[in-house]
Amino acid sequence: MFLKRPLLLLAIFILATGINLKAQVAASPDMTWFKDAKFGLFLHWGLYAQTAGDWNGHPYKGNEHFMLYERIPVKTYATIADKFNPTQFNAETWVKQAKRAGMKYIVYTSKHHDGFAMYNSLVSDYNIYKRTPFKRDPLAELAAACEKYDIKLCLYYSLGRDWEDPDVPTNWPVKAGRSNTWDFPDEDAKVFNRYFERKVKPQVTELLKNYGPIAVMWFDTPELISKKESAELRALITQLQPNCLVNSRIGNGYGDFGISEQSLGAASSNTWEACITIGKNWGYNRHDSTWKSPELLLRNLINVVANNGNLLLNVGPMGNGTFPAWATARLDSIGQWMEVNGEAITGTHPYAIAAEGNELESASISKKDENSKMKDAIYDGTPKSLDADIFFTAKDKSVFALLRSWKKKDFEIKSLKGLSIKSVDLLGTEKKVNWKATATGLSISLPEDYVLSNKIPIYTLKVTLN
Numbered sequence: 001m002f003l004k005r006p007l008l009l010l011a012i013f014i015l016a017t018g019i020n021l022k023a024q025v026a027a028s029p030d031m032t033w034f035k036d037a038k039f040g041l042f043l044h045w046g047l048y049a050q051t052a053g054d055w056n057g058h059p060y061k062g063n064e065h066f067m068l069y070e071r072i073p074v075k076t077y078a079t080i081a082d083k084f085n086p087t088q089f090n091a092e093t094w095v096k097q098a099k100r101a102g103m104k105y106i107v108y109t110s111k112h113h114d115g116f117a118m119y120n121s122l123v124s125d126y127n128i129y130k131r132t133p134f135k136r137d138p139l140a141e142l143a144a145a146c147e148k149y150d151i152k153l154c155l156y157y158s159l160g161r162d163w164e165d166p167d168v169p170t171n172w173p174v175k176a177g178r179s180n181t182w183d184f185p186d187e188d189a190k191v192f193n194r195y196f197e198r199k200v201k202p203q204v205t206e207l208l209k210n211y212g213p214i215a216v217m218w219f220d221t222p223e224l225i226s227k228k229e230s231a232e233l234r235a236l237i238t239q240l241q242p243n244c245l246v247n248s249r250i251g252n253g254y255g256d257f258g259i260s261e262q263s264l265g266a267a268s269s270n271t272w273e274a275c276i277t278i279g280k281n282w283g284y285n286r287h288d289s290t291w292k293s294p295e296l297l298l299r300n301l302i303n304v305v306a307n308n309g310n311l312l313l314n315v316g317p318m319g320n321g322t323f324p325a326w327a328t329a330r331l332d333s334i335g336q337w338m339e340v341n342g343e344a345i346t347g348t349h350p351y352a353i354a355a356e357g358n359e360l361e362s363a364s365i366s367k368k369d370e371n372s373k374m375k376d377a378i379y380d381g382t383p384k385s386l387d388a389d390i391f392f393t394a395k396d397k398s399v400f401a402l403l404r405s406w407k408k409k410d411f412e413i414k415s416l417k418g419l420s421i422k423s424v425d426l427l428g429t430e431k432k433v434n435w436k437a438t439a440t441g442l443s444i445s446l447p448e449d450y451v452l453s454n455k456i457p458i459y460t461l462k463v464t465l466n
Contacts (some may be wrong), residue, residue, distance in 0.1 A: 028256055029243045031271055033152065033215070036347045037104035038305050039338075040154070042275055042314035043094070044282040045138075046112045047080040050319040053285035064283030064316075065376055067114050067163055071182045074164050077114065081131040089134075089321025091141035095149045097323065101331040102338030102346065105152035107218050107312060108142055110207055112156075113178075115164025119211075123202040126164055138321075143211040154216035155207055159200065159249065160192075160223025167195040170223045178223070178376070192224050201236060208240040217244055222251030230254045247273070263381035264303050264361075274304045275312040278327055280378050284316035291326050292382075294333035295405065295456050300382055301334075302402045302458070303361065305345055306354045306391040333456065340428040341460045344393055344400035351392035351399055356415045358389030358404075390415070397422075401461040409450070413461075414441035420466040426450060427460040 048064040055070055062069030067077050098106055111117045119139035120129035129137050139155075146153040162168045163180040169190040170178040176187040184190065208214055217237055222230070230252040237244050248255035257271040264274050278297065279288040292300075297313065304311045315327045323331075338345065355361070361383050390413060391402045401413055417440060424435040424444070431447035442463070450459065 029245055031245065031256060033104075034245060034257070034310065035271060035349075037152070038310050038345050038348070039101075039103045039301060040105040040107060040152075040273075040310060040312045041098040041101070041103045042107045042156075042282075042312045043317060044109050044112070044156075044314060045317045046109060046118055046283065047077070047084055047114060047116050048112075048283040049086075049317060050080050050084045052319060053287045059287050062376070063281040063285050063378065065113060068178065068180070074115075074180070074183050077163075078116075078126070078131065081116070081128075082133070084128070084319065085133040086138075086317075086319060086321030087134070089136075089138055089141075089317075091138065091145040092148070094142065094317075094323070095145040095151050097328065097331055099149050099151060100335040102335055102342050103151070103313075104346070105154055105215055106142070106146060107154040107156050107216065108139065109156045110139065111158055111162075111203065113158045113161040113163060113221070115158075115162040117203065119207070121203055122206060123199060124164075139211055147212060152215035153211070153213070154218050155211075155214055156218045156220060157200075157204065157207070158221060159219040159251070160221040160225055162195065162199065165195045165199060167191050167198075168223075170221075172221075172223060178221070192226075193229065196225070196229055196233075201233065204233065204236060205240065208237065208244065214241055214244050217246050217250070219247060219249040219251075219255075222249050225251045227252040260309070262379050264300060264383065265307065265309055269308065272308070273310040273312050274300075275314060276300060276382055277314045277380065278330055280380065282314055282316055284318045284324060291330065294330050294337070295386065295458065296384065297330060297334060298337055298456060298458050299386070299404050301345065302391045302393075302404060303355075303383075305348060306350060306393055306402070308350045337456050337458065341402075341458075343395070344402060344427070344460045344462070348393035348395045348400065351394045351415075353392060353415045355392070356390045356413065358385075358387060358391075361385060361389070397465045399463045399465065401463060403459045403461065405457050406459055407451070407457065408446075409448070410443075410445045412438070412441045412443050416442040416463060419463070421463055422466045423464045425462045425464070427462055433461065 044064060053059055055066060060066040060070055110119055115126060117124060117127035120137040121127045128134055143153055161178050166184045167190045169187055169192060172178055179187060230250050231254060234246060234250060234254040237246060245256045248258045257273055260274040262276055265272055279291045281288050301311045315323055317323055386405045388405050393400045421437055424433045426433050434445035436443045
């Protein structure tokens with residue numbers, strides 16, 4: 001009897017824990033802040049920033065994935081850390097740059113596919129604090145700066161790929177397609193759960209315990225994680241930080257929002273986020289010279305927001321800890337535009353119609369399972385058109401008509417037909433907009449010199465309803 005009672009209690013505990021686990025996974029945190037934010041900064045920063053596009057005297061393949069593409073042994077790759085000393089890193093500079101651009105959250109790469117932790121991990125010595133001359137924890141400093149400037153801190157974590165660990169099998173695009181098979185050649189001997197228990201759960205635990213409120217755990221590449229493991233990971237996050245959101249790449253349907261990578265998703269009633277690069281690469285690469293203009297980046301932002309999504313815009317900081325000048329210039333230009341037009345972005349919701357004059361771009365991507373469309377290295381499926389068109393957002397008693405790449409003075413907006421309109425204003429100027437509701441839409445005549453009011457030819461009409 002003495003033995004049976006503890007076993008009975010253990011069984012009851014396990015049953016209760018299982019029920020608890022299910023309840024925790026089922027409960028979804030409040031999404032309000034995320035839906036209102038609309039715009040965030042993605043930061044891909046790791047050892048690949050130090051090499052900056054070169055390996056053994058030649059431009060490497062795969063950019064931040066070059067360890068895989070060049071088949072570099074862990075011991076050799078780890079030597080990059082010996083020279084990684086980003087003494088010009090300043091967390092407040094990063095956060096203030098994001099805030100000036102009108103961004104409301106930052107997603108920081110705590111661990112990318114190379115397995116190198118960009119914080120002081122007690123779980124694995126393979127991290128920036130213990131392996132580099134830097135001897136600082138940039139995540140701790142970033143967390144403090146985010147709190148100071150009221151920016152939400154979110155953490156990227158590579159879930160289904162880790163080239164430093166011997167137990168991470170992959171199946172994309174084929175079996176072992178993204179595995180470290182040069183150091184650990186026996187793919188069939190790899191057991192994901194060993195890595196999951198040894199590294200993933202302990203590192204996620206310390207990330208959520210040691211750096212204050214984390215707004216999102218942003219996982220990447222679920223690969224071979226099982227449904228049970230996804231549920232277990234979600235329950236762990238809920239237990240440690242009940243308000244923390246999780247993206248869909250936790251796998252198996254346990255995320256709060258979907259991801260569209262390097263493309264702009266179509267309109268959806270579900271919460272989603274598009275993550276895109278400014279140039280060709282996620283991580284810093286000195287050979288990158290193809291950068292989207294501020295105008296094109298703002299067109300992307302407007303498209304996404306009008307279609308009920310958030311835009312997560314990526315910057316790859318350099319090995320010295322600073323943003324490339326071309327990235328800073330674009331963020332500054334976006335910030336100047338947002339200072340005038342931000343009310344048409346932040347805190348808005350979709351209008352009844354997303355776009356007029358460019359409906360094809362508005363709904364160019366069907367919402368499929370993003371995990372089946374994972375892309376590596378250099379890929380960019382975002383639209384590049386600079387054709388004039390109108391996109392719409394709404395807030396309270398206002399509809400915003402965002403005139404993208406606009407040159408006309410007199411025109412009609414057919415999608416605003418039949419509204420009871422109180423006033424029409426052009427954001428950024430007190431000059432009068434002449435307007436008239438007609439049987440076919442809203443007739444507009446802009447001020448003569450409206451084009452001179454912005455460096456970027458994207459303008460916002462605020463249509464206030466009765």
